[in-house]
Amino acid sequence: MEPQVDRIEVDMTEATPPPKNRPTRLDPDQHAGEYAPEPALLEILANLGGAASWRTATAGQRARVIAAAGQLRSAGLDPRSIGLVSEAR
Structure with missing residues (x-):
């Protein structure tokens, strides 16, 4: 004998939220705020530019x-x- 289960009918037309209007491509620059280079990258580029350090x-x-x-x-x-700067592990 199988247990009897009550079926609940749900009208999904009202329960389903409206679809979100999302852009086809996300622009990370739009959400990232002002660009702040990695400190290690600044040191490397400063050395390449002829300075002893960024400071x-x-x-x-x-x-x-x-x-x-x-x-x-x-x-x-x-x-x-590209391997120029490594993340802390």
């Missing part, structure tokens, strides 16, 4: 480093994905 870099060198970091990002080259 000792001149204002001109820092401006070039920030511009280079922005160009890497806009080119889609995330420093972590």
Whole structure:
């Protein structure tokens, strides 16, 4: 003998929320806020720019480093994905 189960009928037309109007492609730049390069990336680029470190870099060198970091990002080259900067484990 099978146990008897009461069936409950639910009208899903009212219970289902309306579909969300989502964009076809999400833009991560729109939600990320202002870009802040990784500190290790700033050190590497400052060294490449001729400064001993980010702290000792001149204002001109820092401006070039920030511009280079922005160009890497806009080119889609995330420093972590290309192995330039490693994440802390």
